[in-house]
Amino acid sequence: MSVQLDSESRVKDDDHVALKLWLRLLTCTNLVESQLRGQLRESFDSTLPRFDLLAQLDRHPEKLTMGELSSLMMVSGGNVTGLVRQLEKEGLVSRTPAKTDRRTFLVGLTRKGKKYFDRMAESHENWVIELFAGLDHDAQEALMNALSRLKSSVMGAGAWNGVPRSGTGVSRPGG
Amino acid sequence: MSVQLDSESRVKDDDHVALKLWLRLLTCTNLVESQLRGQLRESFDSTLPRFDLLAQLDRHPEKLTMGELSSLMMVSGGNVTGLVRQLEKEGLVSRTPAKTDRRTFLVGLTRKGKKYFDRMAESHENWVIELFAGLDHDAQEALMNALSRLKSSVMGAGAWNGVPRSGTGVSRPGG
């Protein structure tokens, strides 16, 4: 049937380079995400958002507020509310009111959550290494540099509204 | 509070280069996607998946089956079923049974859908160009090359299960 296999196929010959670039970026991300999601499900019966939330807490042992989690994960506040509730019910994270501000909650890994995360994180890193193994170290450096520039470009472009975080004014220099 | 603004912040200093690379890739994609989603909503009261589906049909004027759409968009079949149903109800796409195979449906843009898409596509391309404007042409070429290599790497790595397309055996050389 000779049909391409991914989103890039929608690029027309006369399309702008930037558009091709964006679609290839999206394709790569989708491919990696699919692999990781599948592995996480098969090996640990878990999901990417759960893993990502635990990873943020592991990276920030000083505990994080709901809003910080929302910013870091680049998802809406309501989304975080649901995920934290779920993980708290399973005893993987703790959620305690802040002393100084009664609006705020501090979220952190429990011992059980830390163990659970560490187990997954090791496998996760190996999966990523394997997926990127086709690029030698220089190629990885080159890609990292290119992506750094892209990140700056995107964050600099237009009026920056940020990632949807309804009801949160965090990180809106233009707002 | 001095907390970073995106997923990369979960990288620890001793983490493997590939992991940093993956998180930066994810961050860039999330940033671009958020911008485009917001613009699409504000300017056209539409969404990315709707746009993507129409774009695939525009790219393939010979019409596509549900399964081909699923592969091209890298989303599950059930997802395509819902999107096509919605767009068909709005008169933007047509969905006709194939002559030779009664399991199969052929989906294509209606005249109304083509107009609707063209209007969005122009803005969409301009948004992308603007988001990538911080990279000069050489940098864009470099990034494209790096991503090409990454795509090959990911598609070559491990047993390729492909993107989740439940109930679809498409493109599984290993299955």
Added chain:
DNA sequence: ACAAAATATTTTAAATGTAAAATATTATAT
């Protein structure tokens, strides 16, 4: 021809996601 396997799609159930409104609390400006 006929059973079994493969394929294409839809349906289902549950998870994830957004955006906007609602609630509660804290900060600011008279």
Added chain:
DNA sequence: ATATAATATTTTACATTTAAAATATTTTGT
């Protein structure tokens, strides 16, 4: 002090997404 604005989170309503099961049809093997 008190009204107003800003902030942090939750709730609500709904859209999207996946994975698996179900359905329908075609293909394959014998």
